[in-house]
Amino acid sequence: MMEHAVLERPQTEADAGAAGPIHWPHVCDDDLERYYLGLVTDESELAILEEHLLACAACVERMQETQDYVDAIRAGVIQGGFDSEPS
């Protein structure tokens, strides 16, 4: 009923019990990417993301995957010269 758009699978009871009462949805991949790129400039959004990452090992793990992904994309853009940006 109260769920927002949760891209991750719902938490199991075991997860909730281990990490305390977490009522927020997991950080989605898009937000992790924006956070890593420094595109999250809204202070309240940033605070929520950072707070979640402090408490949620699963999202930290996914963020590391996101970092690898982003770095790969960046490397590809630099080396391959994809014309994503007209310059």
Ligand SMILES: [Zn+2]
């Ligand atoms: Zn999470």
